[in-house]
Amino acid sequence: MNLKELASRLGLSPTTVSRALNGYPEVNEATRERVMAAAKRHNYHPNTRAIRLATGRAMAIGHVIPVATRHEIVNPVFADFIAGAGETYSRNDYDMVLSVVPDDQEEAAYRSLKSKGNVDGVIVHAPKMDDPRIALLHDVGLPFVVHGRATGTTLPYSWLDVNNRRAFQRATEFLLDLGHTRIALVNGLEFMDFAIRRRTGYVDALTARGIAPDPALMASDEMTEIAGYRAARAMLLRAHRPTAFLVASMISGMGVRRALEEAGLQMGRDISVIIHDDDLSYMKNGDAVPIFTATRSSVRDAGRLAAEMLLDIIATPNPVPQQRLLEAELIMGQSTGPCPRP
Amino acid sequence: MNLKELASRLGLSPTTVSRALNGYPEVNEATRERVMAAAKRHNYHPNTRAIRLATGRAMAIGHVIPVATRHEIVNPVFADFIAGAGETYSRNDYDMVLSVVPDDQEEAAYRSLKSKGNVDGVIVHAPKMDDPRIALLHDVGLPFVVHGRATGTTLPYSWLDVNNRRAFQRATEFLLDLGHTRIALVNGLEFMDFAIRRRTGYVDALTARGIAPDPALMASDEMTEIAGYRAARAMLLRAHRPTAFLVASMISGMGVRRALEEAGLQMGRDISVIIHDDDLSYMKNGDAVPIFTATRSSVRDAGRLAAEMLLDIIATPNPVPQQRLLEAELIMGQSTGPCPRP
């Protein structure tokens, strides 16, 4: 059942039927109702491919996922972000298209998405310092929103980010207030923008209290269980071990916990831990009582909001770049306590 | 730059240019090269939307992701599957479209995908017992491949699955051989087909050795850290605690480990644990030496293979249902050992 057939059954022209269905004003209300009823009765759904060609819009948003090397976006955080963004797209009749490409072809992927007209815009994930993708998308002319920010980029662009610096600053201050002075940072890879900001927050808080950051207590690696475990273990073996840990993610946190337990240290009593909690659906930080004290910010909400921002930009004739900074909340769990006196 | 313009620049008809670019035989080789060169020079990429309308094919595969209730597909396992499938799609110039929908609208989502012509086929995730989606897709006429199987369904359909029953049977036998008799099962939700099969494997292995399965040692819940922790803790508090655990996933396994450590039990010495390891990129089970002894099967490979199967089915005129059963390997880690004599 297509438009032409539906129209002929109704004794109307395709023009009128199309307009009736799309809510244009120049059609009689009685006619519109007749058309709507017939469309429902015959289970008519306009062909997306035809709409796309006729309107010149793809009605789809792209997400490029580079794979196959050191840093992979394919992680639990990404899954939750996608879920949030996907909800927004569905509500607005947009498709979400994921392009999984070898990471040396990421740039080509964006260009191709644009020139072949597969999408109306993209969301840029995991921005790095001086991220080249921003300039690229700028001159390709593909609307985009960055999840995060890219330090060093001068071009104006739209982004949605969590205030990572402030979150880690507050967490550090909280530990300092508890009497901790040897606070370790188990950070993500520090070419990632958010990791840089987190470190800044941590360093700022320490220096504000007159404590010189100790490079031996600052690790930077992928946010996996293994990496968290390794970093924590190495630090615990040092002569002067830290009394508190600031950890980049729930998953790294599990690794840190493993190292602590292996060392016979009890979290919350012998040693304190604060993690950053993306509030992942499959990785909840406890329920009533959080396992870890944490800086929390739902990445799923971020996905929802970033998608809304992008759709808004696409719908606007001459859009101005939009920015939005979300604050993480500091939630109390069982993993922190006063620094034990030696 | 579109086909018509490119053609006129070349002094050729669009027909010939189209054929030259698509490798049809009825065009002079010299002409073809001239066309190819011009296409490259002018950076011509055919408009996907037009190709789709003209050919009647969507060149896209759909994945429907239901959200917002108890069981959510949005999990790390799903992310890895998607990554695998996405690689296959990219290689074959297909788009991957994800539909995130409230789970009471899942059926409508499939129907809409079909009637609006957004995709050429779909992959069905997380099949349940007597899964209604199989009959639905059958009569809607949308090609599909199921990741897993659906016990109770009589219709023929294509699927790709891991031999979950055998994997858990082997794992159980392995523990029995080590002298364990009180073996606990921390399973996924048992309306999920794979969870049913795993339980069957476990029960079969026990009964084959004359051991009656103890309902108190069989838990079934979501595969999260929390759920794993709760199930294990409850069992450890019983008078006759288990000496070994069989756990449904890496994440549940972390929860079980937390419970064990809380109870002061050392994995591999006081108590044995075997998990199922989907070999997730961000949830590696150790590296050189696995943390957990495990039944391992890469869900990413599964994604790759399932996608290949689907593309093959779509390309075949009168396809017959395809099946493929992957075997999990049993890998030795540090979490198992002989049953300690009391």
Add this chain to the structure above:
DNA sequence: AATCGCCTTCAAACCGCTTTGGATGCCGCA
């Protein structure tokens, strides 16, 4: 009564590609 303007509706062009059904020219062969 003629004209104007609004409300409805329609025919046809268009989006950018594929594909069918010729058309043309050239060669070889009878």
Add this chain to the structure above:
DNA sequence: TGCGGCATCCAAAGCGGTTTGAAGGCGATT
């Protein structure tokens, strides 16, 4: 010399919608 056959190329008709430009009908205004 005439003709079949092959190699090339093209015009035009789709694909299934949207959108422009125009037209018919009718009440209101002059």
